[in-house]
Amino acid sequence: MAGSEKSSLTKPRWLLAELTYACPLQCPYCSNPLDYARLGDELSTEEWKRVLSEARALGAVQLGLSGGEPLTRRDLAEIVTHARQLGYYTNLITSGYGLDEVRIAELKSAGLDHIQVSIQSPEKLLNDELAGTESFEHKLKVARWVKQHGYPMVLCVVIHRQNIHQMQQILEMADELGADYLELANTQYYGWALLNRDHLLPTREQFAEAEAIAQSYKEKVKGRMKIYYVVPDYYEDRPKACMNGWGTTFLTIAPDGMALPCHAARELPGLNCPSVRDFSIREIWYESAAFNRFRSYGWMKEPCRSCPEKEKDFGGCRCQAYLMTGDMADADPVCSKSPHHHRVLEAIASTQRSASDKPLFFRNARNSRALTG
Ligand code: FES
Secondary structure, eight states: OOHHHHHTSOOOOEEEEEOOSOOSOOOTTOOSOTTGGGSOOOOOHHHHHHHHHHHHHHTOOEEEEESSOGGGOTTHHHHHHHHHHHTOEEEEEEOOTTOOHHHHHHHHHHTOOEEEEEOSOSSHHHHHHHHTSOOHHHHHHHHHHHHHTTOOEEEEEEEOTTTGGGHHHHHHHHHHTTOSEEEEEEOOOSHHHHHTHHHHOOOHHHHHHHHHHHHHHHHHTTTTOEEEEEOOGGGOSSOOOGGGSTTTSEEEEOTTSBEESSTTGGGSTTOOOOBTTTSOHHHHHHHOHHHHTTSSSTTOOTTTTTOTTHHHHTTSOHHHHHHHHSOTTSOOTTSTTSTTHHHHHHHHHHHHHOOOOSOOOOOSHHHHHHHTO
């Protein structure tokens, strides 16, 4: 790419470092790829440090440390120390499982800025069932420790059909724990969540009722707890501006070093995402075919090409387009202008009709191998 073309591109601001696919939990809505158990070796500490340095030099300022469960990496504090020295704002995205006060203090002295703890449900039985691991009481303890150690208390609850009826209890739990932020993240259907969609997609009525409860609670806790309600895009008629536009803001590095324009891009056929083991972050961001594939608007087909909203939503999500139509350059079917919008309506209709007779697949290595041959 010529120098003038490069200078017209934005730089990555957000680096998501998926440190590992290992996870003691087995959430059936996980967005990790189905075949994660077959993927190659994890990056070493030194490789991660190089990735962080190169991305920071290019302009990244926010660093998310996720997985899998990032706490399974014994070098986490060393990676955080390096990130802080480089000037990142560092976020740990964790289930809390495996976190204790010693480790929280260790991460604090390494310079970690922010811990986001996820809870599956405000009810022990459902939490432990969804996590596939007895973890509820420990998660509550972790949430309290996080606050006591001076971090902003950020709680995340992924919302779906199994827990959406508990919205009021979820809000009360967050309030009781003293959460500064509560993220109510409606499930997005990629990876394991897509596989289990019939069990997870709430009905339109459930969604509307839960949203009303969350909105009125927002008023009640104004100035005390901020509530972010991530709307499920299946119930929208315009798509989300996924990744704020492909290759504009977000850079994800998978545990095996694959560089992805979004966390689900590994599933897109023929995209040939580059590896940090073969290329520098600068080369990946500017030169790779994968990061250039859906930049700007030239790749668009109708109806996106002539749509007056294309600069707002960028045609929606490439991964969702591929997963629902088989063509990653199609309009996101969530959009009511998409000729494939009926597929979203069919998914909603099937969830309204009856409970699924398909099994619920928990995300674990055994299922990963069995499902991906
Ligand atoms: Fe890949 Fe939306 S998740 S583009």
